Amino acid sequence: MSKPCLTIENMTMAYGDFIIQRDLDFTIERGDIFIIMGGSGCGKSTLLMHLIGLHAPLKGEVWYGQERLWQSDAATRQAILKRTGVLFQSGALLSSMTLAENIALPLAEHTQLGARRIRELASYKLALVGLSGFEDYYPSEISGGMQKRAGLARAMALDPEILFFDEPSAGLDPVSAKLLDDLIRSLRDHLGATIVMVTHELASIFAIGTNSIFLDADSKTMIAQGNPKQLLATTVDPKVLRFLTRGDTDNTVDASY
Amino acid sequence: MTQSYVNEVLCKLDVTLHQETLEVSLVGDWVLEAKTPCLNALLTQMQASSGIKQVVFSTQSLGRWDSLLMTDLIRLIDCGQRQALIVNTSTLPAGIQGLLSLVYAVPERVGARRQLTHRSFFEVVGYMGLRCVKEANALVTFTGEVALSFWALIRGKARFRWVDLALNIQECGPSALPIITLISLLVGLILAFVGALQLALFGAQIYIANLVGLGMTREMGGLMAAIIMSGRTGAAYAAQLGTMQVNSEIDALKTMGFAPMEFLVLPRILALVMVMPLLCLYADLMGMIGGSLVTVGFFDVSWLEYLNRTASSVHLMDLTIGIIKCAVFGVLIALSGCLRGMQCGRSASAVGEAATSAVVTGIVFIVIADSLMTLMCNRLGV
Numbered sequence: 001m002s003k004p005c006l007t008i009e010n011m012t013m014a015y016g017d018f019i020i021q022r023d024l025d026f027t028i029e030r031g032d033i034f035i036i037m038g039g040s041g042c043g044k045s046t047l048l049m050h051l052i053g054l055h056a057p058l059k060g061e062v063w064y065g066q067e068r069l070w071q072s073d074a075a076t077r078q079a080i081l082k083r084t085g086v087l088f089q090s091g092a093l094l095s096s097m098t099l100a101e102n103i104a105l106p107l108a109e110h111t112q113l114g115a116r117r118i119r120e121l122a123s124y125k126l127a128l129v130g131l132s133g134f135e136d137y138y139p140s141e142i143s144g145g146m147q148k149r150a151g152l153a154r155a156m157a158l159d160p161e162i163l164f165f166d167e168p169s170a171g172l173d174p175v176s177a178k179l180l181d182d183l184i185r186s187l188r189d190h191l192g193a194t195i196v197m198v199t200h201e202l203a204s205i206f207a208i209g210t211n212s213i214f215l216d217a218d219s220k221t222m223i224a225q226g227n228p229k230q231l232l233a234t235t236v237d238p239k240v241l242r243f244l245t246r247g248d249t250d251n252t253v254d255a256s257y
Numbered sequence: 258m259t260q261s262y263v264n265e266v267l268c269k270l271d272v273t274l275h276q277e278t279l280e281v282s283l284v285g286d287w288v289l290e291a292k293t294p295c296l297n298a299l300l301t302q303m304q305a306s307s308g309i310k311q312v313v314f315s316t317q318s319l320g321r322w323d324s325l326l327m328t329d330l331i332r333l334i335d336c337g338q339r340q341a342l343i344v345n346t347s348t349l350p351a352g353i354q355g356l357l358s359l360v361y362a363v364p365e366r367v368g369a370r371r372q373l374t375h376r377s378f379f380e381v382v383g384y385m386g387l388r389c390v391k392e393a394n395a396l397v398t399f400t401g402e403v404a405l406s407f408w409a410l411i412r413g414k415a416r417f418r419w420v421d422l423a424l425n426i427q428e429c430g431p432s433a434l435p436i437i438t439l440i441s442l443l444v445g446l447i448l449a450f451v452g453a454l455q456l457a458l459f460g461a462q463i464y465i466a467n468l469v470g471l472g473m474t475r476e477m478g479g480l481m482a483a484i485i486m487s488g489r490t491g492a493a494y495a496a497q498l499g500t501m502q503v504n505s506e507i508d509a510l511k512t513m514g515f516a517p518m519e520f521l522v523l524p525r526i527l528a529l530v531m532v533m534p535l536l537c538l539y540a541d542l543m544g545m546i547g548g549s550l551v552t553v554g555f556f557d558v559s560w561l562e563y564l565n566r567t568a569s570s571v572h573l574m575d576l577t578i579g580i581i582k583c584a585v586f587g588v589l590i591a592l593s594g595c596l597r598g599m600q601c602g603r604s605a606s607a608v609g610e611a612a613t614s615a616v617v618t619g620i621v622f623i624v625i626a627d628s629l630m631t632l633m634c635n636r637l638g639v
Contacts, residue, residue: 095604111289120328127331128356130363133370140604159289159323183359190355 004065005030005162005194006051011060013046020046023221024060026213033188033195033208035228038215039243044198045089045166047215051196052164053081064162082110085155086164090171091147093139099126099150100135106157125153129183145176149183156187163187165197169204177201181208202246206232214240268320270294272302277310279303281333284318287326296329300336311343316350327356399596403526406518410527415519425528429490433536436485441473441540444481445547448472453556462556466566469548474575475634478541480627482533483586487619491594494525495615498598499608507599517599526591533587534580541579574639582630586623593618 006028013020020043028034036044049055051062053069062069064080072080093102103122107113113121119135126132129149139147148168155163168184169177185208188195199205205212205228212231214224216239224231224240232244268285279302287293303309312333330346330353337344346354376384409415452468498521501507507517549563597615601607 096606113289117325117328120332121324124324124328124331124360127360127363132360132363133365136371138604140602140607186355186359190352190359192352 004028004063005032006196007063008051009061009063011050011062012058013043013050013055014058015046019058019220021215021220021222024213026222026225028194028196028211030194031188031192033185033197033210035205035209035212036196036198036215037200037205037212037228037243039200039217042215042217043220044200044215048164048166048196048198052084052086053077082158083160084162084164085158085160087148087151087155087166087168089166091139091144091151093147093151093154095139098136098138099131099142099153102139102150103154103157106154110158121157122153125156126150128156128187129153145172145180148172148180152180152183156191159191160193162194162196165195165199167199167201168197169199169201174203177204178207184208200243202244205244214243267291268293270296270299272299274306274309277308279309279312280315281312282315282318283322283326286320287322287329289323289325291325293325293329296332300332303333303336303340303342309340309342311345312337313345314348316348319350322350322353327353327360330357331360395600396596399599400592402518403522403592403595406516406523409519410523415523416515417520417524421520422524422528425524426532428493429486429529430532430535433486433489434539436489437482437536437540438543440481440485441478441543442547442550444477445469445473445544446551448477448544449548449551453551457556462552463558463562463566465548465552465556465558466563467570469545469552470567470571471575473541473544473548474571474579476579476627476631478544479537479579479583479586480623482536482540482583483590483623484620486529486533486536486587487590487593487623488616490529491590491615491619492612494591494594495598495601495611496608498522498595499601499611502599502601503603503605503608522595522599525595526588529587529591530584533583533590537580537583538576541576578630578634578639582627585626585630589622589626590619593622 004027008024008026008028011024012022013024024047036047038044046055050057051069056070061071064083067076067080069077069080093099094105097105100119100122103125104118107118107121111118123132123135126134129152131146131149131153134142134146134150139150142150148171152168163184165184168180172180181204184195184197187193197204197209209228212224212226212228213222214231215221216223223237224235226234228244231240235241235244268283268287268291271282271284273280273282281299285291303312330349334344334346334357346357349357406415448469449465452465453462456462456464456468498507501521507521510517510520545567549560549567552558552563553560594615597611597618601611
């Protein structure tokens with residue numbers, strides 16, 4: 001099949017002495033929409049920070065293809081991270097810049113393109129997320145959903161191979177969340193990007209997820225892995241089942257034991 | 258390594274015209290590192306020749322592509338649509354077609370795009386004038402609201418936490434002492450030195466004590482304390498309230514039935530007004546100590562003489578005037594800090610602007626008020 005895009009090898013994450021998750025071992029294939037799920041406070045966002053180079057693991061390694069992320073020098077790490085794009089939970093657009101300037105920022109820094117071409121690219125990325133005409137707006141002048149889409153446009157600025165999303169549909173109405181899901185899926189299809197998503201939005205998980213892991217806060221490790229739909233059908237772990245069914249099957253789980 | 262790579266990346270555009278159909282062949286790698294051929298010639302050809310009815314693409318020799326190709330295609334398609342040409346994208350790779358359909362899926366919202374408007378000089382002056390009126394209006398409104406909340410305080414109906422008041426006092430009082438000590442000592446030293454150079458010409462070094470004593474109590478002690486506090490506490494107030502505005506904390510307080518003016522602004526103003534006179538007294542003392550260090554150290558005056566001169570030249574009235582001035586400065590600093598904080602927009606840059614403008618407004622107010630009060634004292638003969 002396709003070659004692995006991202007491999008997490010025996011990774012333990014901690015804040016100081018406090019272990020968040022230990023012994024994480026999984027692979028993300030090219031073209032996957034990979035979901036990191038789990039209850040609140042289990043370390044989903046922390047895992048994301050380890051993947052995007054913001055927080056070093058206590059032990060273990062993140063492999064981008066054949067390259068190590070954490071045991072490489074800073075320049076290599078920068079080069080690896082240039083091939084990724086991140087959409088933060090609240091968009092994290094720089095508030096003192098217009099949308100076009102936000103998108104132009106990485107382009108101007110990492111490419112040799114002229115100002116006019118950069119402007120065209122910014123308009124194109126905004127058009128992709130349905131925001132044509134909003135180039136000269138400041139983030140504070142548009143709605144939360146639009147900020148999130150603009151954040152996505154910025155994450156895509158450098159045509160990344162891997163896109164990371166932290167709670168993309170948090171704070172969006174169901175219709176907007178569905179549209180964002182569709183957008184993510186079509187971007188994956190057309191750009192050939194790999195998507196890694198932290199979310200606990202069940203509708204999104206089942207609609208677009210092709211692979212997933214489930215982190216557990218009590219045992220501090222991953223307790224399930226696989227396509228979310230199959231996971232729902234086959235899992236016997238009560239925690240995973242409760243999560244995937246919003247706790248509706250509490251009784252049936254007990255009864256089936 | 259990358260430099261040579263850039264030069265190797267090649268892409269070009271071949272255009273052939275078959276009767277009414279313009280065939281555009283995309284050749285090579287259309288990636289961001291590539292030097293692209295200029296589209297303008299092609300676009301002019303499309304606009305100029307009326308014979309063209311249709312544009313088709315041929316992609317047999319197209320290599321890699323990314324956003325660079327997309328932006329050029331969008332320009333082509335937009336131009337074609339303006340000329341009412343049929344732009345046939347069906348021969349493009351599926352990925353490109355998918356992205357194009359995304360780009361054109363959401364039509365541009367009418368009226369959303371901003372036009373860059375050029376304003377004439379008079380228009381700019383007019384807008385500045387209007388802004389001044391608005392600012393003045395906001396200031397008066399804010400002062401009124403503060404007055405109302407003080408009235409509520411007097412009637413015992415103001416709702417705020419006394420522990421907030423205590424915290425604010427701690428923050429703007431004792432915590433500020435080190436910097437006040439340093440600056441006031443130095444100001445006293447400077448006053449003494451500058452005065453001494455002139456007075457020594459007449460052998461009147463002993464009068465340095467008068468100069469420093471009166472200078473510190475009537476003017477410099479309060480003024481320096483006020484300027485330090487404006488930079489320290491005024492900016493902090495604006496940043497605190499501004500960040501609360503950004504986080505919707507102020508909205509949350511409103512929904513819980515608290516008046517932000519009473520809950521947030523009142524304890525801050527109260528704290529500063531209570532602390533400023535004390536800081537002023539302290540600054541006066543430090544200034545006099547600074548002056549005495551110079552006088553005793555360099556100009557052959559004993560400690561006792563300096564103390565006696567100071568005691569006989571500085572009257573209670575001088576001290577009171579300085580303290581009253583400083584209390585007024587305290588109100589002004591707290592007002593401008595809180596005003597800018599409450600006016601703050603909802604972004605990180607707005608918080609920075611609020612802090613800056615709090616300090617600027619504070620210092621302007623301080624200087625204006627100081628001039629007015631000095632003039633008043635002069636006319637009243639006190």
